[in-house]
Amino acid sequence: MAIAYRQQVDDDTEFALWRIEETAEELYKQLQLDDAEKAFTKQLSKSKRYLHWLGTRVLLRKMLRTDEYIDCKIDAHGKPYLVSLPYHISLSHSFDYAAVMISKSGQVGIDIEQIKEKVERIAHKFMRPEEQAFIDQQHKIDHLYVCWCAKESVYKCYGQKEVSFADNIFLQPFDYANEGALQATLDKDTINFNFTVNYLKYEDYMIGYVKA
Incomplete structure (x- = not known):
């Protein structure tokens, strides 16, 4: 399977989706892994998480246009990073899709x-009452x-x-559309950052992406 969707965010930033239709063996053959990664994948073997892990790495390789290792x-906070390549990266996956975002000029998510x-049942866990109030019924x-x-x-x-x-x-109030942008603020202790977050509905999936 080739890349299912690709979007250039700016001159230095893009993201892509990979629809995982391959077997784990087919994905594994497209990767070069070190001993630690091989040991880690054995722990994930035969699980959906294993396919997701492989899918994001195959997609990352395609986006960086390399067959090399x-x-x-993963750092202490769980954030992925590239040791020897000048890109910031972010990885995600859900059911049949892997998603990767890369940038040379800023942190991404x-x-x-x-x-x-089911998201309706847990909305109160991740949204404040004033945020729930602007939801389009x-x-x-x-x-x-x-x-x-x-x-x-x-x-x-x-x-x-x-x-x-x-x-x-x-989140600042925003009207829903199948594609758009919204304003978000991260406020914690002495940290106060503002973000413009873009989003896109793709088939029966929702994608959010941001560059700092």
């Missing part, structure tokens, strides 16, 4: 989620997923643990 590590009704589920993906992408872009979606990431 890519040294992709991306989140992809398959749209499901005609597009409630989609609108809630934009909010989730926006907060998740901000969280990934910031790249630090112990951030509460409800208490530290605030």
